[in-house]
Amino acid sequence: MLAAVLKPKSKKAVSKSSRKGKKAWRKNVDITEVEEALEKIRDEEKTLGGKLSDISTESLFSIDVKGDSEVKKKVDKKSVKLHIDQVLENRSKIPGVFSKPRPNYGKNHTSKYTKMMLEKLAKKNYIEKNANNTESSDVVMKTGEYDLWAQADDQSEDVSHSIMKQKKIKPPPTLNMKPAVNTPAIHLPHSGSSYIPLFKDHQELLMIAHEEEVIKLKKTQHINSKLPCPVVVPSEQNIENMIDESDEKSSEEDEIELEEIIEKATSQTKEQRRKTKAERNKEKRKRVKIREEEQRKTHKDFMKKFEKLPEIIKTVENECAEHEKMMIERTKLAEEMTKMPKKKIGKYRVRKAPIDVKLTEDLEGTLRLLKPEGNLFRDRMISYEERNIIEPRVPVSKKRKYKLKEYVRNSYKNS
Structure with a gap:
């Protein structure tokens, strides 16, 4: 007999990989057990509607009261679902995801529609109850009692409406006024x-x-002066005079340009030199002195005006009186102008x-x-x-409505 010595199987040597850094750790760590466990939980939720450990035993097991399924199949052969409907049927017990979360008000909640309908019913009942107690409306009060089959003795009222009535034209206030024109008919x-x-x-x-x-x-x-001037042909003498004038002007301009260049050069040389401290202090004292003189002048003018205040008040009063007189004269003139x-x-x-x-x-x-x-x-x-x-009015000359058309006539047609 051959005695076979069975040695226990050795575990597979797991190849070591680097776990240095987050990327390498995520890549090389084995998470198959975690994924399997999560997949198992998902299957339980699909089939049972939750975790198996969380579900109570009463909901897991139920007493069969329906009867034999084979007998039911024989009875309900006609109402068998089609294969396509069975494929499309939702077998998952997890509810579908909605776009908007629906509020869960509870059992005692009433919708807006039901509230509106209840209010309508309440109003209807209230109107039906108080229908007999209401006083007669204006229409009922105004309608009088009359005999429909009576003779024509009753006074027939004239039917009139705002549309049938023509509004009177409002005449201007100057219609009945006498014309106040003072001009005589014959001069x-x-x-x-x-x-x-x-x-x-x-x-x-x-x-x-x-x-x-x-x-x-x-x-x-004046009108002719505004119109464009006539073209004047230049003569030989005029041309010579114009040349002489232009030469004189050019020489004067050259002299002015030279003077400007010299002034600029001198000003630049002056500006380049730096001022001393004594010069700056002198300029500062000068500025302060000018400011003080200006303040003194303003104060002096103010005091003079203050002394002349009663005279100024009198002049203002006189001006106001003159202005009032002028306004009265203007009103009189305006009244006279209306008559003219x-x-x-x-x-x-x-x-x-x-x-x-x-x-x-x-x-x-x-x-x-x-x-x-x-x-x-x-x-x-x-x-x-x-x-x-x-x-x-001004006499208006007749204008041609259409322009005259010119036709070229051939020579042989003239004969």
């Missing part, structure tokens, strides 16, 4: 415009007409009537040879405008 002509005028009167009227013409000429000259006709109504100003005057050569001694000057219709229109009866 008396100047004595110099007579057919046999006096020499003095005629000369006076001529001077008035002359002044008006001068004003018109000044206006036209307006110089501008609408877009254009009121025209001024032209002076109808004849020169000394054109004067005739008799009415038979007299030639009429001016226009009566024009005078009437201007008087209407002056009295603000008619709005002043």
